Each structure stands twice: as structure tokens, then as C-alpha cells.
Amino acid sequence: MRCTERPEGVEVTFDPKAYLPDDLLDRIRERAPIHDRENTFPERDLEELRDAGYLRILVPAERGGAGLGLEQAAVLQQRLATAAPATALAINMHLVWTGVAKVFSDRGVPGMEFVQDGAARGEVFAFGISEGGNDLVLFGSDTAAVPQGDGYAFTGTKIFTSLAPVWTRLGLHGLDTTSPDAPKLVFAFIDRTDAVTTSDDWDTLGMRATQSRTTRLDGAVAASEHVVRRIDPGPSPDPIIFGIFSVFELLLASVYTGIARRALDLAVETVQKRTSKKTGLTYSQDPDIRWRIADMSLAYDALPPQIAALARDVDEQADNGARWFTLLSGTKHRAVVMAKHVVDEAILTAGGGSYFSSNELSRLYRDVLAGMFHPSDPESAHSTAASALLGPLEN
Structure with a gap:
């Protein structure tokens, strides 16, 4: 499969095999049934994908990435899923955040450059949005976001946290109900610290290798430079x-x-x-x-x-x-x-x-x-x- 990318109107050839070679895909495919059977995270898949530069495909070239667009990333994720769906789904969550950072930078919105720089260094970003019983999803949160100094402390429970054993930064949201302009939904990133507990509770019918475990937060702090957005709850054009x-x-x-x-x-x-x-x-x-x-x-x-x-x-x-x-x-x-x-x-x-x-x-x-x-x-x-x-x- 070949397709094109269109930077600044210039059409160039994009070859998915340059980012996911057949031999790499074969090794990932070979390991997939083992991780499914043993209910384990595909550590070696992640290591090889990181070494191949896959975690930074959506990071701009000037920040150390491949400079691909979402169109190309979608093709690559389809290709990866043919070998190991659970590996692809887990990596998806990292790519979501690098993709959001690209949406910001493409539109001249500052604030997520640290995500791009982190991905270029090999950091792994996980997605901490889902909460049990919260059908508002992006538009609300049961997680408390309490102002702490120049940042926020988050307390609550996130579910389906893919990449649970390996993430280095967790992107999440919570609700600030105490500030003078409250309520505000706060989107931010936290590091893995003692204030974060990951439960070993992922034993599912399928997609077992994602290891999308429950994550409990007890005052987990996001520094001010990692607070991306404070917006009103509910649907928003933000x-x-x-x-x-x-x-x-x-x-x-x-x-x-x-x-x-x-x-x-x-x-x-x-x-x-x-x-x-x-x-x-x-x-x-x-x-x-x-x-x-x-x-x-x-x-x-x-x-x-x-x-x-x-x-x-x-x-x-x-x-x-x-x-x-x-x-x-x-x-x-x-x-x-x-x-x-x-x-x-x-x-x-x-x-x-x-x-x-x-x-x-x-x-x-x-x-x-x-x-x-x-x-x-x-x-x-x-x-x-x-x-x-x-x-x-x-x-």
C-alpha cells in the first residue's frame, strides 16, 4: 500500500513499510498470541516500535519526529493492527496525545510542545479520560482537580488506562469546583509517582495485551507547565x-x-x-x-x-x-x-x-x-x- 502526504501542497510518496517493515510486523505478529494467552503487556513490541521511531511519527521533523500527518498515521495503525490488534490499540493512546499536540501546533495553539519533545525522547503517553459511569466523557469528570500552587492535584479513578505498565506521562482531565471561576474542566499531564496506583485488574475477553488497567489518583500533581487547558464543562469548540x-x-x-x-x-x-x-x-x-x-x-x-x-x-x-x-x-x-x-x-x-x-x-x-x-x-x-x-x- 502506498499513499501520499501533502506538506504545504507538495505531493511526495509515503511508504508504510518504511515505518513498519515486514520483518518487524512479522515479529510482532508472532508474539501476539503469546501475550493474549498469558495476559501480558507486549514490552518487546513497544521497545522495537520505539527503536523504529514509531512513537514519534506525528511529531514534527523540527522537533525530532517523522513529521507525518494523521492520514499517514491512520494507514500505519491499520497495518500494525493486522499483526497485533492489542498492540495497535495500546499504541493508539500514545498517538492520540501526539496527534492532539499536532492539532494544536498546526493551528498555532501553544501549550503541548512538551508532549512532542517528550515523544521525541521516547516517553510514553497514556490516555486517562475514561471514568466508570461518566457518560459525559470529554464534557465532564468525576475526578477532582484541586489547585495546588501553580498546578493541580488530581484525585479520582480512571478506567481503561491502556499502556498501564509502561507509561511515563498520563494525560487526563478533572473538574475544578473550588476556583473563583469554577466549575472548570482541567486537562493536564501527570508523571508516574506514589500518588498514582495502577491496579492489576485487566483480565478480559479480548484485547488482553493492552493491559488497560484501572488507575487511582490520590493528589497526583500536574505542574503548571503541564496544564494544557481550563475550559467550561460541556460541549465546547476548544x-x-x-x-x-x-x-x-x-x-x-x-x-x-x-x-x-x-x-x-x-x-x-x-x-x-x-x-x-x-x-x-x-x-x-x-x-x-x-x-x-x-x-x-x-x-x-x-x-x-x-x-x-x-x-x-x-x-x-x-x-x-x-x-x-x-x-x-x-x-x-x-x-x-x-x-x-x-x-x-x-x-x-x-x-x-x-x-x-x-x-x-x-x-x-x-x-x-x-x-x-x-x-x-x-x-x-x-x-x-x-x-x-x-x-x-x-x-
């Missing part, structure tokens, strides 16, 4: 909201689209090898099997161009106005629905052997289920689309 939402949704869509690509490839490979006792022909010659394969392809083919187009809009600062949130949540929703459908069909196409836990399709079947739990969930995506078309619900 770049922190747009940056997180756009990068998060598109990179999530990329991971699940990558899972679908791998499932399709495995299904094609399997039916070309299996032979029917009834006809003496490979299953690739069976009309019903061919229909399933075609159906999978037709579903999959729609997503990579959608992701690329929206990611390019983010890179080029296109003005999609109020449509942004519908477009972004819709793309993520379609990607996970499509991926689950493709994996379901791949399982049926490949036959009973795929039901064994040692079969890669069995792992993909479990991994793909996680997509429905990430924001925007199906209810939120549909609500956003309905409000855009019909207006808000009447009181």
Missing part, C-alpha cells in the same frame, strides 16, 4: 475537545479496520487451501463461499477511503463546521460494525478450525468486540447523527 475527539475516533477506526483486513486475508487464504470432499475443488470455487468473501470485501473497502478523507481534513484544517462530530463518530461506528461483520463472516468461511483458541481468527473474534465499548458507542453515535438531522430533543 481545540482540546476537537483534537482529542478527531484523533481518537479516527485512530480507533483505523485499528478495527486493520482487524477486518486481516480477517479477510485469513479467510481468503483458508478457502484457497481447503478442499471439498464433495466436489474435489477448493472452497474458493464454492459459490456460497465466494459470496461471503465478496460480501466481506464490499464491507471493508468502504472504510479506508473514509478514514483517509477525514484524517486529511484534520491535517489540512478543513472547515466541516458542526458536521465534524457526526462525521467522526459515524466513521468510528461504521468501522467497528464493519469489522465485527467481517470477522463473523471470516469465522464462518474458514470453518470449524477457527473455533479453536489457537486459531488467529478466534483471537480476532474476541478482540473486535472491544470496539463497541470505545467512545463514541453506538448510542452516542446515533444520538449525534439524529441531533444533526432533526435538532435536539424537545424538553
